[in-house]
Structure formats: structure tokens, C-alpha cells
Amino acid sequence: MTALAGTGTLTRLALRRDRLAIPLWALVTGGLVASGPGSLGGLYDTAAARAELAASMTANSSMRSLYGPVFSDSLGGLVAWRFGTFGAVLAAVASLIVVVRHTREEEETGRQEMLSAGAVGRRAPLTAALLAALAVNAAAALLVLAGLAGQGLAGALALALAIGGTGMVFATVTALAAQLTESARLVRGIAAGVLGLAFVLRAAGDSGDASGDSVLTWLSPVGWAENVRAFAGERWWVLLLIAAAVLAQTLLAYALTARRDVGASFLATRPGPAAGRLTGAGALAWRLQRGSLLGWGLGFLLGGLVFGGMVEGAADLVGDNAKAREIFERMGGQEALTDAFLATMVSLFGMLAALYAVGAVLRAHAEETSGRAEPLLAASLGRLRWAAGHLVPAFAGSAAILALSGLGLALSYGHDAGAVLGASLAQLPAVWTLASVAVLLWGAVPRAAGAAWGAAGLCLALGWIGPALDLPRAVLDLSPYAHLPRLPGGDVARTPLLLLTALAAALTAAGLTALRRRDAQL
Structure with a gap:
């Protein structure tokens, strides 16, 4: 039996269990970004109005910390500025939830032990969870691409890949966290903490530097999505940085999951006191x-x-x-x-x-x-x-x-x-x-x-x-x-x-x- 035996069956099970959640998350994430041309186009319907908005937002450090710098005053560029960061965060949250649900939650409830008693490889559950996360991110990216293609195919593709790629970065972050602790709650806390830190680093970097090239921004995966610069002379090479992070974290998670038993973790659970103190x-x-x-x-x-x-x-x-x-x-x-x-x-x-x-x-x-x-x-x-x-x-x-x-x-x-x-x-x-x-x-x-x-x-x-x-x-x-x-x-x-x-x-x-x-x- 190979380490990936049963992956297909577990993936179909995960997709069936999330048959409502995955479309909903994809619709919320992709729909938010895809609605941008309609909402912003109606508000700023002239080139002069869009240029004025871009100039004022570039000069406003508070707004930069929230949305990031404006790299282009085109309608597509404003959509990427206004919705790109939050789309990436939503994709990360969706990925976090999906991966925890199909990894550590399954082990915590004992269902994974029952499944692993059959012809299931050691790495199959983790692979199935990551494929389920890939499904939600791919669906959201396709909605973004379809909604923004009219503003320029290259920019729409860059933004779609940046949002979906950020989701996969945090899917693999969650996969790593799931190897460290026995509690699904703690896995969520660790992954959410990393996401929060990434957002804060990006916000701090953009607040002090309108160019988007602050060191703090580059330390954040959310900042990587921003620096793809969709509709503003796309930086395709930044997508390679996102892909490298996903690959490295996936390989590390695979290495860790092969070295522990089902239900075990690398961070030992602290034993409670000998005498109970709860009343x-x-x-x-x-x-x-x-x-x-x-x-x-x-x-x-x-x-x-x-x-x-x-x-x-x-x-x-x-x-x-x-x-x-x-x-x-x-x-x-x-x-x-x-x-x-x-x-x-x-x-x-x-x-x-x-x-x-x-x-x-x-x-x-x-x-x-x-x-x-x-x-x-x-x-x-x-x-x-x-x-x-x-x-x-x-x-x-x-x-x-x-x-x-x-x-x-x-x-x-x-x-x-x-x-x-x-x-x-x-x-x-x-x-x-x-x-x-x-x-x-x-x-x-x-x-x-x-x-x-x-x-x-x-x-x-x-x-x-x-x-x-x-x-x-x-x-x-x-x-x-x-x-x-x-x-x-x-x-x-x-x-x-x-x-x-x-x-x-x-x-x-x-x-x-x-x-x-x-x-x-x-």
C-alpha cells in the first residue's frame, strides 16, 4: 500500500461533506471581488473621478493600512485595490476551516482512526484535505476571473491566482499546525494567529510606504497577493513565491505526518493537576x-x-x-x-x-x-x-x-x-x-x-x-x-x-x- 492509497475516496468524501460549504465560501469570496466593477464603476464613472480617488487613497496612510496602496487608477486596478486584500483574507479563512475540518477534527473525534484501519495511506487524509481546500480556492478564482475578464484578461488572471494562491498558502499553514497539536481548536488558533500576523505586517508596511515594497509587506503572504499588482503591470514572478511557499509547507507537512501516529502530535499535551480545581x-x-x-x-x-x-x-x-x-x-x-x-x-x-x-x-x-x-x-x-x-x-x-x-x-x-x-x-x-x-x-x-x-x-x-x-x-x-x-x-x-x-x-x-x-x- 502506498502512502497516498485511498486519497480519491477520502477526497470525494470531503467534497460530499462540504457540498454546501465549499460553494458558499467560493461564492462569498469570488462574488465579493467579481462585484467590484459594477459597484466601483457606478461610483467613479469617469477617468478623472478614478484618478482623484487613487491620488487621495495613496496619500491617506490609514486607508493604505486597510486596503493597501493604489497601483493603478483604472477600474480594474481600483477593484484589485479595494477588494483584493479582503478577497485573499476570505480565501485564507475558508482554507483554514476546510483543512482543520478534514484533518485534526477527524482525528480528534476518532473517525480518522476508523478510516485508517482500512486501505488508507498515511498521507492520504492530509492530501484529501488539501485537495478540498484547492477546490474552494479554484472555484473562487474562477469567479474572480469571470467577473473581471472584461477589465483585462491578464489582470483578472493575476488577481484570481493571487487570491487562490493566498488561500493555498494558509491551507498549508493549517496543515502544518495540524501536525503540532492534538486539538482542532488550537490548530484554528495557531492558523488564525498566523493570518492575523500576516495582515498586521502588511498593514504596518503599507501604512509607512505607499510603494508597497516595504520589508514588512514582503514578510506577509497577504502582502505577496497585493504585490502581484493586477491591472498595474503584473508581477508574475510573485506568483512563483506563493507557489514555492505552498510547495515547501506541503512537503514539510507530509514529512511530519509520516512521523506521528493518528491522534498524536509533536507538541505534547500538558497534563492537568493531580487534584481537580474545577467546581x-x-x-x-x-x-x-x-x-x-x-x-x-x-x-x-x-x-x-x-x-x-x-x-x-x-x-x-x-x-x-x-x-x-x-x-x-x-x-x-x-x-x-x-x-x-x-x-x-x-x-x-x-x-x-x-x-x-x-x-x-x-x-x-x-x-x-x-x-x-x-x-x-x-x-x-x-x-x-x-x-x-x-x-x-x-x-x-x-x-x-x-x-x-x-x-x-x-x-x-x-x-x-x-x-x-x-x-x-x-x-x-x-x-x-x-x-x-x-x-x-x-x-x-x-x-x-x-x-x-x-x-x-x-x-x-x-x-x-x-x-x-x-x-x-x-x-x-x-x-x-x-x-x-x-x-x-x-x-x-x-x-x-x-x-x-x-x-x-x-x-x-x-x-x-x-x-x-x-x-x-x-
Whole structure:
């Protein structure tokens, strides 16, 4: 039997299991970039308007740190500037999730050991996971190529390869992390930390150097994607750097996976204390969730500090362009551009907080499917008490990280601290609504609990891309965020806040009732 025996079968299994997730991630990533010509072309419909935007963005260090330098004032060049970096980050996130799901999660739950008892080579599971990641990145790249081909085939191909290649760089980073630790949660944390560091390095480099050739930018794979310079005299040789990184990391991951047993890792798990120090189910849940909450909290605080410093430069982003101002007003809901920008950032943090809340709820589902909850529930511990231990960090933790984002925005912006903090916390009813959807799915249909990620992703896509595409109001209203008051600066409408909170409470109660009545369903 060869080391790759069974790869085809495992790949088909992975693609079947992700038959909904892969098209969704590809559509969100590729669709975001492919929508660029339509949205930016409508806003900046003359060469003079595009040149003015490019000049103002080149001079604005805050905007460079967020989007990168503008290398060309053509429509294709502006699309690459505005959407290229975030497209690459989305591709990296999708790759991270797919690889963890089909490597360390399979080992952690014991499914991989059962599969490996058959005619499966040692490197087959890792290869299948990387091929699944390749599928999502290839699909996203094809959408980018199709959407931007009208702006120039060479530039569209360069941007598509840069985004897909960045996704594969982080797929192989995740593959390496999966060899180091026994926990899927820690693998996600390591890979996400590398991605966050890459974004910060690129942002720091671009903030201080408008040419894009800063040393810090070149230390970041996200910066490599930027420096392909699609639609601006393409640097095809940068793609060789991306390919070399993918190849080197793949070979290293293969070498490591051949030297460990299924379920083992190279970083030994630290043994716990001889005498237990946890006083109950709530303490155990907090111990499991605290690392994630700390990471999200620090990220939201830093994000608030960064975006708050950009508020004063928001006017430079739109200049005198009435259509661009209209987009910001539609996203933020206010006529005052500063309030609109703040409302947009607050809404973005609110949508991201839902990802934390859904993940915290589904951590309890993971404890159940892995069998770790069974010994606890076999004792005198009731299901509702056990579930409550995980739901408290989900619901209270989402409030904490939103408060930290509001604090960061207020400290960096320096004005109306109370209004900004209140606007951030006003996102909670929508966050809790999506978290309660996860509770309902987990309690009533545990096999479909992962669909909660789809609901959160749909709301993120509607809130992020929907206003720029001027989608019909009926479509935007599918998201609970569309019913929140646009703060700061607007009137505080209490009715939608109360209704969404009541809906979240009802869905949570229904999910817990279903959980209490059902048997374990893995």
C-alpha cells in the first residue's frame, strides 16, 4: 500500500461533506471581488473621478493600512485595490476551516482512526484535505476571473491566482499546525494567529510606504497577493513565491505526518493537576471557552483602535462623490458621513461578533459529538445545567467583545464615547438572534448544527456586499442586522431591539427544550 492509497475516496468524501460549504465560501469570496466593477464603476464613472480617488487613497496612510496602496487608477486596478486584500483574507479563512475540518477534527473525534484501519495511506487524509481546500480556492478564482475578464484578461488572471494562491498558502499553514497539536481548536488558533500576523505586517508596511515594497509587506503572504499588482503591470514572478511557499509547507507537512501516529502530535499535551480545581459544569465550560474569548476580545479592541483612527479620513475615501456618499449613508443609515462611517464599522463588528457567538454555542455540540460530554451527563449533572455553562460565554462573551470594540473606537476617535459604546452594544439583539439559531439547530437537529455557520455567513454577506450592490430591501431584511437602528447619530428605536431580543430568547428556549428531550445524536 502506498502512502497516498485511498486519497480519491477520502477526497470525494470531503467534497460530499462540504457540498454546501465549499460553494458558499467560493461564492462569498469570488462574488465579493467579481462585484467590484459594477459597484466601483457606478461610483467613479469617469477617468478623472478614478484618478482623484487613487491620488487621495495613496496619500491617506490609514486607508493604505486597510486596503493597501493604489497601483493603478483604472477600474480594474481600483477593484484589485479595494477588494483584493479582503478577497485573499476570505480565501485564507475558508482554507483554514476546510483543512482543520478534514484533518485534526477527524482525528480528534476518532473517525480518522476508523478510516485508517482500512486501505488508507498515511498521507492520504492530509492530501484529501488539501485537495478540498484547492477546490474552494479554484472555484473562487474562477469567479474572480469571470467577473473581471472584461477589465483585462491578464489582470483578472493575476488577481484570481493571487487570491487562490493566498488561500493555498494558509491551507498549508493549517496543515502544518495540524501536525503540532492534538486539538482542532488550537490548530484554528495557531492558523488564525498566523493570518492575523500576516495582515498586521502588511498593514504596518503599507501604512509607512505607499510603494508597497516595504520589508514588512514582503514578510506577509497577504502582502505577496497585493504585490502581484493586477491591472498595474503584473508581477508574475510573485506568483512563483506563493507557489514555492505552498510547495515547501506541503512537503514539510507530509514529512511530519509520516512521523506521528493518528491522534498524536509533536507538541505534547500538558497534563492537568493531580487534584481537580474545577467546581462545576460552568467552570469547565469557562475553562474551555476562555482562550477563544480572550483572543476575540483582543482582536475587537485592536480593530476598534484601528478603525477609530480612520474616522477623520473617511471624507477622503468618498471626496465629493455623491454616489459613494450614498453608499455610506445606505450602509450606515445617516446623512452625516462621520456618523455613517462609524455606524458601518459598528455594524461590521456586530456581524463578526455573531461568528464568535455561533462558535461558542457549537463548542458544546463538539463536546457532545466527541464523547467528552457523556461522562459528565452520566452523573447527576442535568443537560440544561451543562448547556448553560457553554451558553453563558456565548451570550455574555459576545456582549463583552462588542463592548471592547466600542471602547477601541471611542478611544481612537476621541469623541462621543458614550454614543459609540452604546451603538456597539445595540448590535447585541441581532448577534443573540443568530446565536439562538445555533442553539435551536443544536438542540433540535444536531446533525444540521453546522448550518448555523451558513446563517451567520449569509448575514455577513448581506451586510457587507448587499448595500454596495443595492440589493432589494426584501433581500436585505433577511438579516436581523437590517432591523437595528443605525447608530450613532440616529434615533434609538426600541421596538426592533426588544422584538429581536424576545425572538432570541424564544429560539434559545425552544432549542434547550429540544436538547432536554432528545437522546445524543452524533
